[in-house]
Amino acid sequence: MGExxxxxxxxxxxxxxxxxxxRETSIAGLVREAALAALADADMTFADIDAVVIGKAPDFFExxxxxxxxxxxxxxxxxxxxxxxxxxxxxxxxxxxxxxxxIQSGVHERVLTLGFEKQSESNATWALxxxxxxxxxxxxxxxxxxSPIIRQYMESSGAPDLIGCMVAFKDRQHALKNPHAHVxxxxxxxxxxxxxxxxxxxxxxxxxxxxxxxxxxxVLGSEAVGDAASKPVAWVHGTSMRSEANNFGGxxxxxxxxxxxxxxxxxxxxxxxxxxxxxxxxxMYVPFSWYEPMWLExxxxxxxxxxxxxxxxxxxxHGQGDLPVNCSGGVLSSNPIGASGMIRFAEAALQVRGMxxxxxxxxxxxAFGHAYGGGAQFFAMWIVGAxxxx
Amino acid sequence: MxxxxxxxxxxxxxxxxxxxxxxxxxFLTGLREGVVLGIKRADGSVVCPPTExxxxxxxxxxxxxxxxxxxxxxxxTWSGEVREHQPFDRPYALALIQIDGADTAMxxxxxxxxxxxxxxxxxxxxxxxxxxxGHIRDIACFEPEVTP
Numbered sequence: 191m192g193e194x195x196x197x198x199x200x201x202x203x204x205x206x207x208x209x210x211x212x213r214e215t216s217i218a219g220l221v222r223e224a225a226l227a228a229l230a231d232a233d234m235t236f237a238d239i240d241a242v243v244i245g246k247a248p249d250f251f252e253x254x255x256x257x258x259x260x261x262x263x264x265x266x267x268x269x270x271x272x273x274x275x276x277x278x279x280x281x282x283x284x285x286x287x288x289x290x291x292x293i294q295s296g297v298h299e300r301v302l303t304l305g306f307e308k309q310s311e312s313n314a315t316w317a318l319x320x321x322x323x324x325x326x327x328x329x330x331x332x333x334x335x336x337s338p339i340i341r342q343y344m345e346s347s348g349a350p351d352l353i354g355c356m357v358a359f360k361d362r363q364h365a366l367k368n369p370h371a372h373v374x375x376x377x378x379x380x381x382x383x384x385x386x387x388x389x390x391x392x393x394x395x396x397x398x399x400x401x402x403x404x405x406x407x408x409v410l411g412s413e414a415v416g417d418a419a420s421k422p423v424a425w426v427h428g429t430s431m432r433s434e435a436n437n438f439g440g441x442x443x444x445x446x447x448x449x450x451x452x453x454x455x456x457x458x459x460x461x462x463x464x465x466x467x468x469x470x471x472x473x474m475y476v477p478f479s480w481y482e483p484m485w486l487e488x489x490x491x492x493x494x495x496x497x498x499x500x501x502x503x504x505x506x507x508h509g510q511g512d513l514p515v516n517c518s519g520g521v522l523s524s525n526p527i528g529a530s531g532m533i534r535f536a537e538a539a540l541q542v543r544g545m546x547x548x549x550x551x552x553x554x555x556x557a558f559g560h561a562y563g564g565g566a567q568f569f570a571m572w573i574v575g576a577x578x579x580x
Numbered sequence: 581m582x583x584x585x586x587x588x589x590x591x592x593x594x595x596x597x598x599x600x601x602x603x604x605x606x607f608l609t610g611l612r613e614g615v616v617l618g619i620k621r622a623d624g625s626v627v628c629p630p631t632e633x634x635x636x637x638x639x640x641x642x643x644x645x646x647x648x649x650x651x652x653x654x655x656x657t658w659s660g661e662v663r664e665h666q667p668f669d670r671p672y673a674l675a676l677i678q679i680d681g682a683d684t685a686m687x688x689x690x691x692x693x694x695x696x697x698x699x700x701x702x703x704x705x706x707x708x709x710x711x712x713x714g715h716i717r718d719i720a721c722f723e724p725e726v727t728p
Contacts, residue, residue, distance in 0.1 A: 216601025218632050222640070236638055253596035263633035312596045323588035 198578060199293040200416030201424040201539040202300075203232025203409035209372040209402040209524035211310040217257055218264035221306050224405035224529075225265050228302065232409040233420055236266025239409070240298035245275040245285030245305045246528030250320075252311040265302065277433075279475070281305060282406065282531025283561030283570030287429045289410050290572070294426075299412045305532035306405035307525075314401065314527060333390035333398055333478060335565060339443045340480040341392055346444070347483070349498035351392070354479035355383045358397045358522055360507050361476070365519025367508075367548035372402040372524040397479035397522075404526035406533045413578075424539035424574040427556070428459030436565040443566060445488035452569040453489045460556070460573040461580075465490045469573070470554040471541040472506075472515045473534035475561045476522055482506065482515060485560065489571075508549060517541070517549040531561025535572055542576040603632040606644055612714040616647045616706070618682045628682035629716075649706035650725055651679040658695040667721060673698045677722055689721040697724070 205227025207220060215223070221244070229235055242265050244258050254260075258274040265272070275285040282305035289303035307314075315331035343349070359380045365371035386396035416423045432448035432455075435441070462468045472491070476482045483497030491513060492500050505511035516522070518537040521530050538559035540546040546554075556575045562568065600608060603619060607630050610617040618628030620643040627635065634641055656675035659666065666672070667689045675698075676685035691707065692698055703725040712718040 213599055214601075216599055216604065216632060219601050222633070250592075250594065253594070253598075263631065263635055263638045266638040268636060268638055308599070311598060312594065317594065320592055320594075321590070323590050324586070 196294040197296050198413040198416065199290050199426040200411050200413070200419070201408055201426070201536075201543070201574065202411040202415060202419050203228040203230070203234065204536045204540055204545075205229070205231055205407045206370045206533065206536065207404045207406075208370055209404035209526055211401070212403045213310060215403075217252065217254065217306070217308055218261055220308060220403060221261055221304055221405045221407075222264045224306070224407040225302060225304055228304075228407035228409050231421070232411075234300065234409060239266060239270065239300050239302045241271040241273070241292055241301050242267040243273050243275060243285055243289040243292065243301060243303045245281040245532070247278060247281060247307055247314070248317070250312075250317050251314045251527065252308050265304065277568040277570065278563035279477070279527055280531050280561040280563030280568040280570045282529050282533065283475075283535055283559065283572070284431055284531070284568070286408060286532050286535045287431055287570055287572065289408070290426055290429055293410050293412050299415055301410045302407060303410060303532070304405060304407040305529035307528040307530075308403045309401040309526065310403050330390065333393050336478050336481075337390040337393050339566070340478065340484070343444045343480060343484050344392065347495040347498055349483060350502070352384060353483060353498040353501050354392070354397045355380065355394065356501050357476065357479035357482040358394075359383045360501075361479075361516050361520045361522040364508050364517050364549060365523035368518045368523070369547070370524065371519040372400050372404070373519070373522075393478050393480070399477040399521045399525035400523070402524050402526040404524065404529050406529040406536050408532065408536050408539065422543040422545065422576065424542045424576070425578045426572060427575045427579050428456040428573040430455040430459070430571050432569045434567050436567050444484055445494075446566055448567065449485070449488045449562065449569050450490075452571050456571045456573055457490070460575075462556075462573070466492070466513055469513065469556055469558045471517060471538065471551040471557040472513060473518060473520070473537040473557070473559050474515060475531060475534055476516060476520050477525060477530075479522060486515075489558075489560065508551065514551050517546065517551060531563070531570060534561055535559035538572070539574050542574050544576070601632055603630050603641065603644070606630070608714040610646075611716065611718040612712045614649075614708050614712065616649050616679055617644050618647050618679065619643060620645050625683040626681055627684050628679050629686050645681070647679045647681045649679070649708070649719075651677050651682070651704060653690065653698070653700055653702045653704060654678050654685045655700060656690065656698050658698065660695075667717070672721070675704075675722065677704060688716075688719060691721040691723050703727070
């Protein structure tokens with residue numbers, strides 16, 4: 191695939207809005223805030239940027255068709271190439287990777303990439319349940335779609351019933367150390383997580399992601415730009431995307447082939463053989479708690495059927511385990527959908543830059559960013575490191 | 581083999597809200613009060629309807645300016661066939677209208693009897709609705725300005 195011809199790419203700047211429900215800021219104002227924060231982090235202005243790559247979830251989440259077309263001014267893209275990427279929930283990750291490819295290919299030196307969502311404009315759960323002609327509509331939202339898959343995992347792995355609650359409690363604890371996180375439940379107890387109403391059996395309300403507004407942006411640069419940066423940068427060690435059909439006979443919905451192939455590809459690019467040992471921090475897309483053990487297995491951090499044991503042992507807890515997962519609080523604590531994938535990628539970058547603040551994993555050198563979308567059928571992953579790829 | 585094509589109705593009904601932000605929101609609030617607002621750029625020119633960010637430089641714009649409800653037609657086209665969801669139950673002109681004091685144009689309808697009553701550069705004035713709600717249609721239409 192001509193890997194040797196790829197040029198190095200670095201994350202120079204990261205910018206995030208506070209994730210929340212906001213009725214004061216327009217979509218343009220929202221993306222602007224994240225973009226300016228990323229530029230400030232990179233010690234740049236819009237004038238330094240060659241191209242803008244933007245992503246968001248489906249347009250009917252806000253009811254603005256192709257919103258990127260009116261965001262060019264807000265993102266300083268007038269007179270420059272501006273592209274939109276669209277891969278459902280994984281779009282934040284895919285968007286970052288398309289932007290990365292513009293650097294790796296040598297086309298551009300500095301690219302601004304951004305993902306956003308403004309869920310307060312509507313109700314995405316039900317937007318995901320629009321009836322389609324000639325199809326059965328269960329009108330169950332995303333949780334209804336994923337709950338049978340989660341049950342399949344619970345039954346096949348023999349995981350104890352409360353593993354999902356442990357993930358939810360852990361991520362909400364992590365979120366308390368991230369000022370950008372939407373959900374800050376200072377007095378939350380594990381018992382309260384367990385006692386929460388069952389929403390989509392076996393998914394409790396406490397095990398689901400919130401509806402957030404927010405935007406996340408990154409400034410990516412070439413090797414020369416990375417070398418000249420005044421702050422630490424994150425070097426891209428591997429990037430991969432995979433897709434597969436939503437429905438076909440024999441599909442492994444718990445651990446889709448596309449997920450496993452994508453992981454194999456990205457770890458091979460980064461020269462990583464012992465995934466759990468060599469990765470210091472993971473930001474993975476976990477919109478429903480049980481997806482943490484499921485993805486731990488699918489991504490090869492745990493043997494099949496044993497991801498839940500890592501959760502139970504606290505291996506994925508910040509400050510406790512050897513593979514901290516979602517130190518930012520994850521999607522369970524902030525979910526501006528179109529940005530959620532990019533937040534995972536950006537938080538991975540912050541970890542290896544040593545700039546994650548209170549939720550920093552001490553000494554993190556390599557971090558893994560992950561996003562998935564659709565009916566767990568689109569995957570985007572990257573590995574970033576504090577050191578330049580050898 | 582049947583030559584009938586499968587077809588099925590698909591009607592999407594879905595509620596949205598819109599956060600208009602500090603600039604578009606102010607413009608719409610102005611309309612409710614019967615006032616047309618523009619916004620000043622760094623070079624002193626005025627954008628109306630106002631935009632949050634400069635259309636060329638991308639700079640944030642903040643200086644709202646109150647304009648009149650009169651202007652002139654920069655360009656126009658005749659909409660001769662009455663269709664659903666149009667502003668009138670009769671043919672009308674769809675026009676780019678440059679409000680006095682503004683350097684850009686807004687799209688709106690001009691209510692005249694026929695295309696022979698329209699001309700580029702003609703003076704127009706807003707006809708306001710009596711019940712206004714903060715919407716571009718608070719201006720019912722423009723009409724030829726009557727000079728006393």
